[in-house]
Amino acid sequence: DGGITQSPKYLFRKEGQNVTLSCEQNLNHDAMYWYRQDPGQGLRLIYYSQIVNDFQKGDIAEGYSVSREKKESFPLTVTSAQKNPTAFYLCASSMVNSDQPQHFGDGTRLSIL
Amino acid sequence: QKEVEQNSGPLSVPEGAIASLNCTYSDRGSQSFFWYRQYSGKSPELIMSIYSNGDKEDGRFTAQLNKASQYVSLLIRDSQPSDSATYLCAVPPNSGYALNFGKGTSLLVTP
Numbered sequence: 001d002g003g004i005t006q007s008p009k010y011l012f013r014k015e016g017q018n019v020t021l022s023c024e025q026n027l028n029h030d031a032m033y034w035y036r037q038d039p040g041q042g043l044r045l046i047y048y049s050q051i052v053n054d055f056q057k058g059d060i061a062e063g064y065s066v067s068r069e070k071k072e073s074f075p076l077t078v079t080s081a082q083k084n085p086t087a088f089y090l091c092a093s094s095m096v097n098s099d100q101p102q103h104f105g106d107g108t109r110l111s112i113l
Numbered sequence: 114q115k116e117v118e119q120n121s122g123p124l125s126v127p128e129g130a131i132a133s134l135n136c137t138y139s140d141r142g143s144q145s146f147f148w149y150r151q152y153s154g155k156s157p158e159l160i161m162s163i164y165s166n167g168d169k170e171d172g173r174f175t176a177q178l179n180k181a182s183q184y185v186s187l188l189i190r191d192s193q194p195s196d197s198a199t200y201l202c203a204v205p206p207n208s209g210y211a212l213n214f215g216k217g218t219s220l221l222v223t224p
Binding site for chain 2: 041048050088099104105
C-alpha cells in the first residue's frame with residue numbers, strides 16, 4: 001500500500017539535544033512538507049521541498065533543519081536552538097500541482113524530558 | 114485578512130442532524146478546495162476535494178463551492194457521534210504550492 005511513514009511515533013528530547021524525525025513516502029510524490037501543530041492550534045508550515053536537493057523555509061523554520069537527498073525521504077531535525085519543541089509534527093506529500101491535495105503521515109509527538 | 118478562515122466552534126449538533134461547516138478564502142484565483150477531517154490526536158485525513166462551482170456529493174458528505182462569494186462549505190448529513198472531529202479547510206496559495214489551511218472547526222455530534 002502506498003503511503004507516508006513517520007517515525008518514531010513518540011520522541012523525547014533532552015535539553016541541548018538535536019533529534020531527527022523521519023518521513024518516508026512511496027507515493028512517488030515530488031513535493032514534501034513538514035508541519036507543526038500545537039494543542040488546539042492549526043497547522044504551521046516549517047519547511048517544504050519540491051525536488052531533491054532543494055527545499056524552502058516555511059513560516060516557522062527557525063530552530064529546524066531538513067534535507068532532501070532522495071525523492072522518498074524528507075527528514076526533519078529539531079535542533080537545540082528550538083526552545084519550545086514540544087508539539088505534534090506532521091509530514092505530508094503531494095504532486096507538484098496546485099490542484100492536488102496533500103496527504104499526511106500519522107505524525108510524531110515530540111516532548112521535552 | 115487571513116487567507117483561509119473558519120469558525121473555530123465548537124459546533125454541536127444532535128445525532129441524525131445535518132452539520133454545516135463553512136470556510137471563506139481570500140484569493141479569488143483559487144481553483145481547488147479541500148476538506149480534511151482530524152480526530153483528536155491523529156493526523157488530518159482528506160475527505161473531499163472540489164474544483165468547480167456547485168455541489169459535490171460523496172456518501173453523507175456534500176461540499177458546496179461558491180467562487181463568486183469565496184466560500185466553500187461541507188455538509189454532513191445524518192451526523193453520527195463518529196463524525197466528531199476537527200474539520201480543516203485547505204486552499205492552494207496564490208504562489209507556491211503548500212496548501213493554506215484554516216485553523217479548523219471543531220464538530221461535536223451528541224447522541
